[in-house]
C-alpha cells in the first residue's frame with residue numbers, strides 16, 4: 001500500500017515534469033512528441049503565411065483598403081488604432097529632412113538601388129502610402145540592414161507624422177466581463193518613458209474564416225534590435241475591432257519560423273510578456289523592464305472571434321513594443337499556480353497550489369489566467385511561513401481575487417506589493433465542470449490552467465513556482481517512525497542535487513544504536529538524465545526534515561518529510577515527497593566479484609513505501625566526546641529510489657541526537 005503511494009506521488013511529479021518539458025520543447029523546436037504533433041497538425045495549409053516586410057507588402061496594401069470599415073467600433077474599446085490618414089502638410093519640411101538624410105540615398109527623386117519609389121515629395125504620401133511607410137518603420141525593415149539606422153527620435157517623429165499623431169495615445173481602462181476584482185486594472189501614463197525606441201508586431205491583413213467563430217492565430221518575429229534592451233512599455237494596436245478578441249505576447253517562437261504565422265489553438269502559454277483584452281490599457285514599467293535579446297523570438301497570439309460572420313475581414317492589429325537601454329530594475333514574469341490537477345465530471349471544485357518564495361521580490365502587476373470553465377480566482381500570501389507556529393491560524397493577505405470569471409475578459413491588474421523570502425503564496429481556482437469528462441490541467445483551451453502570470457522585480461531563479469500541498473513547517477512522523485519522534489524536532493535540511501554516475505560508498509558497517517537527525521542530504525541524478533531533461537541542478541533541490549533510528553537488532557527506521565523542487569528546461573515543479581521505512585539490515589555475504597551489491601546491507605522491509613533493496617552505510621570516524629570517550633557520532637547512508645524512469649541515488653548524513 002505504501003509502496004503504491006510513493007510510486008503514485010513519484011509518477012505524478014514525473015508526469016508534470018515531462019508535461020512541462022514537452023511544453024518547453026514545443027516552444028523551441030518541432031519534436032516528434034504526440035503533443036507537438038497535435039499542435040503542429042493544427043496548421044491548415046493555405047491559412048499560414050509570412051509576416052516579413054516584403055511578404056507583407058501585398059497584404060498591407062489590401063489591408064489598407066479594409067481599414068476604414070473596421071474603425072467604427074474601434075473607438076472606445078481600442079488602444080492605439082491603425083488608421084490610415086493624410087499626414088499633415090505643415091510638418092513636411094522637418095519630415096523631408098529626415099527622409100532625405102536616412103532614405104534619400106535609395107528613395108531619392110530618382111529612386112535607385114532597387115528602391116521602388118521616391119520619398120521626396122509630399123504628394124506621394126497618400127493615406128495608403130503613408131501607412132505602408134509607417135509599417136516599414138515599425139517593423140524595423142527600413143532602412144535596410146547595413147544602412148545607418150534611424151535614431152529613436154527620428155523614427156518616432158516620422159512614424160507619428162505618418163500616422164497623424166497616433167503614437168502614444170492610451171485608452172481609459174474599462175473593465176468588462178461582469179465580475180468584480182479586488183484590484184484595479186493596470187493603467188499606464190500617457191507619457192512615454194524617456195529614451196525609448198519601438199517596433200511593432202502585427203497581423204498582416206489577416207482574414208478570419210467565416211466558417212469558424214474562434215480563431216487563434218500566432219504571428220512570430222525575431223526582435224529587430226541589435227543589443228540587449230529592456231521592454232519598457234507595450235500597447236495594443238486595434239485594427240479590425242469587429243473580430244479582435246484578445247492578445248497575448250509570448251517570449252518564444254512556439255515552433256514557428258520567425259516571420260511566419262499559423263494557427264495556434266493548442267498551445268496556451270506557460271510564460272508571457274503582455275496580455276490585452278478590450279478595455280485594457282498599456283503596460284508600462286515605471287522603472288526598468290523585461291529583458292529582450294537581439295533576435296529573440298516573440299509570438300503575438302491573437303484570439304479572433306468572428307461569430308457575426310463578417311466577410312472579407314482583414315486585420316492588422318498587434319502590439320507596439322517600446323524598448324530602452326538595460327537600465328533600472330529588471331522585470332520578469334513569474335508563473336504561479338497549481339499544475340497537474342484534475343476536476344471530476346459534473347462538479348464544482350477548487351484547486352490550489354503554493355509557492356514558498358525562494359527569494360524576496362516585488363510584485364508589480366498580475367495577469368490571472370484560467371480557461372473556459374473557471375468560476376473564481378484567488379491569490380493570497382502568508383508571511384514568513386517557515387517560522388509560523390504550526391498550530392496558529394494562517395493569516396492570508398489578498399493579492400488578487402476575481403469573484404467570477406469571463407474567459408473573454410482577461411486583464412492585467414495593478415497589484416503592487418512586496419514579498420520576502422519564505423513568504424508563501426497560495427493560488428486557488430474554482431472550476432465548474434459541467435461536462436461528463438474530467439477537466440484536466442493542460443495547455444489546450446479545452447483543458448484548464450490556474451495561473452497568475454506575475455510581473456515581478458527583481459527576477460527570481462525560477463519561472464514557474466508551485467507546490468501542490470501546503471509545505472510542512474515542521475517534521476511530522478510518517479507511518480514507520482515512532483510517534484514520539486514528533487518531539488525530536490529535526491532541523492530542516494536543504495537537499496542538493498548533483499550529477500553523478502556511481503555510488504560513493506562501497507562497504508557498509510553498522511551504526512551505533514540510537515536516534516538520529518538527518519542533517520545533510522544529496523540526490524544524485526545520472527549525468528545523461530541531467531542532459532536529456534535539461535535539469536537545472538543548481539535550482540533543483542528539496543527541503544526536508546527527517547529522523548533515523550538504529551537498534552541493536554539491526555532494525556533501521558528512516559523517516560523523511562520533503563518537498564522536492566525540480567527545475568528542468570526553465571520550469572519548476574515542487575511536490576511533497578515523504579519517505580518512511582522500517583526494516584532489518586543484514587550484511588551481504590558475497591564472494592561473487594560481479595555482485596554489484598557486494599558490501600551493502602540487504603534491507604528487508606517490514607513497513608513503509610520503499611521496496612526491499614540495498615543500503616550502503618558508512619560510519620563517520622570516531623570523535624572524542626565530552627567524557628573523553630571515542631564515539632561514532634553519525635554516518636552516511638545511501639540507497640537508490642526510482643523516480644519515474646529515472647534512478648536516483650539518495651545519500652543522507654545521520655547525526656546522533658545524544
Ligand code: HEC
Nearest residue numbers: 053102103105106113114115116132133136142143144147
Ligand atoms: C540602401 C537603400 C535604401 C535605403 C537607405 C532605404 N530603402 Fe526603402 N527600399 C529599398 C529597396 C531596395 C526596397 C525594395 C525592396 C524591399 O522591399 O526590400 C525598398 C522598399 C521600401 C518600402 C516598400 C516595401 C515595404 O516594406 O512596403 C518602403 C515603405 C521603404 N522602402 C521605406 C524606406 C524608408 C522610410 C527609408 C528611410 C528611413 C528607406 N526605405 C531607406 C532600399 C532602401
